[in-house]
Amino acid sequence: MARFAGRVALGTVAANGIGFATAKALADQGAKVLRADIEANQVTQATRQNGTEAFAVTVDIADPGACEATVGAVTLCLGRLEFAVSNAVIPATPQSACLYSLVVLQFNSLQVPQ
Numbered sequence: 001m002a003r004f005a006g007r008v009a010l011g012t013v014a015a016n017g018i019g020f021a022t023a024k025a026l027a028d029q030g031a032k033v034l035r036a037d038i039e040a041n042q043v044t045q046a047t048r049q050n051g052t053e054a055f056a057v058t059v060d061i062a063d064p065g066a067c068e069a070t071v072g073a074v075t076l077c078l079g080r081l082e083f084a085v086s087n088a089v090i091p092a093t094p095q096s097a098c099l100y101s102l103v104v105l106q107f108n109s110l111q112v113p114q
Helices: 017-028 040-050 064-078 094-109
Strands: 008-012 032-037 054-058 083-085
Touching: 008 017, 008 064, 017 032, 017 083, 032 040, 032 064, 040 054, 054 064
Parallel strands: 008 032, 008 083, 032 054
Antiparallel strands: none
């Protein structure tokens, strides 16, 4: 049985590089993966290449509202969010502090299945 069979994951910066490989590894192990990236065409193409149950969304992770909407998209598309892998690097700015706070609040509000 696949390690993450039926689990729901969000992978950021998932159009190429480490984000692509991480999302692919999760999907290969049975996870339903929502790939998020600012590069619309690349993230869509990466999702098609996967050949497993995966979805794509375009998002600028430097925009806290967009991040919140992305978490909502995961819930809308896949019913829940069980874990996320963030591959993004954001320079330390007041805006990134807001993003960090949003991520922590979203994480703290998640309900872990028993």
